[in-house]
Amino acid sequence: MGSVLVAYASTHGQTETVAEYIATVLADRGHDVTMKRITTVPDKTVDDFDAVLVGSPVIDRAHLPAVVAFVERNREALATRPTAFFQLSFAAALPFEWARDGDRAWVSDLVSCTGWQPDRVGRFAGAVTYPEYDRVTRLVFKLVSLVTTGDTDTTRAYEYTDWNDVEAFATGFAAFVAQQEDLERVSTGTARGFARPAATIAFLLGLSGLAYWLVVTRSAGDRSDRYESPTRALQPDHGPADQ
Numbered sequence: 001m002g003s004v005l006v007a008y009a010s011t012h013g014q015t016e017t018v019a020e021y022i023a024t025v026l027a028d029r030g031h032d033v034t035m036k037r038i039t040t041v042p043d044k045t046v047d048d049f050d051a052v053l054v055g056s057p058v059i060d061r062a063h064l065p066a067v068v069a070f071v072e073r074n075r076e077a078l079a080t081r082p083t084a085f086f087q088l089s090f091a092a093a094l095p096f097e098w099a100r101d102g103d104r105a106w107v108s109d110l111v112s113c114t115g116w117q118p119d120r121v122g123r124f125a126g127a128v129t130y131p132e133y134d135r136v137t138r139l140v141f142k143l144v145s146l147v148t149t150g151d152t153d154t155t156r157a158y159e160y161t162d163w164n165d166v167e168a169f170a171t172g173f174a175a176f177v178a179q180q181e182d183l184e185r186v187s188t189g190t191a192r193g194f195a196r197p198a199a200t201i202a203f204l205l206g207l208s209g210l211a212y213w214l215v216v217t218r219s220a221g222d223r224s225d226r227y228e229s230p231t232r233a234l235q236p237d238h239g240p241a242d243q
């Protein structure tokens with residue numbers, strides 16, 4: 001199975017928890033998983049992995065700048081291996097079409113601004129962790145929750161993540177990575193399988209060419225040595241004929 005990098009950013013821990021869950025599912029399916037905060041991933045690291053997952057929360061209607069910068073920096077390497085993106089948002093927890101449209105649009109924005117098209121996308125509901133928020137954020141979420149979820153108790157956190165969704169996303173990507181590896185193994189194996197007979201045929205053709213050259217050109221040379229041309233034979237072998 002392949003090596004998989006899970007690179008994520010998280011402001012209050014829920015994206016990290018989801019990244020950990022995804023990493024566990026991938027590892028359970030035999031992949032060699034490395035989890036890293038996206039800000040700690042050194043340049044060129046993506047080249048060392050067979051597949052990459054990137055995760056970000058939506059904060060103030062956008063993904064975290066470190067995630068966008070990582071994708072832009074590694075666009076080429078990401079384009080040449082199986083990749084997936086997952087995002088967490090409050091919008092994904094809401095049962096409204098406008099919220100779903102907004103949630104989809106954030107992914108589209110990332111794709112259009114970075115040019116990276118992940119093979120798989122997961123959009124998950126995040127969490128509202130009131131006790132960890134500053135006063136303004138707490139108030140904003142309380143007001144928004146008042147007209148949406150109704151979850152306004154600011155002394156506690158609310159988790160909206162559907163773990164079945166996360167599991168389905170992770171198992172889907174695990175299978176996709178395994179499938180891509182099988183395809184690559186078959187194509188390189190096929191190339192190797194063809195290489196030996198092709199080399200043998202080339203060698204035999206080369207030998208045939210050599211044999212042809214030896215037999216045909218040598219015997220033509222022998223003939224010209226051994227037999228005189230008929231016209232030469234008719235000519236008198238002394239003096240010019242018409243003198």
Ligand SMILES: Cc1cc2nc3c(=O)[nH]c(=O)nc-3n(C[C@H](O)[C@H](O)[C@H](O)COP(=O)(O)O)c2cc1C
Binds near residue numbers: 057058
């Ligand atoms: C300051 C702040 C701004 C947020 N802005 C948005 C937003 O614009 N849209 C949205 O759907 N969710 C928004 N959220 C909700 C987060 O996406 C959600 O809480 C997510 O679970 C955070 O993930 P994290 O714990 O990994 O940081 C915001 C949360 C915070 C704290």
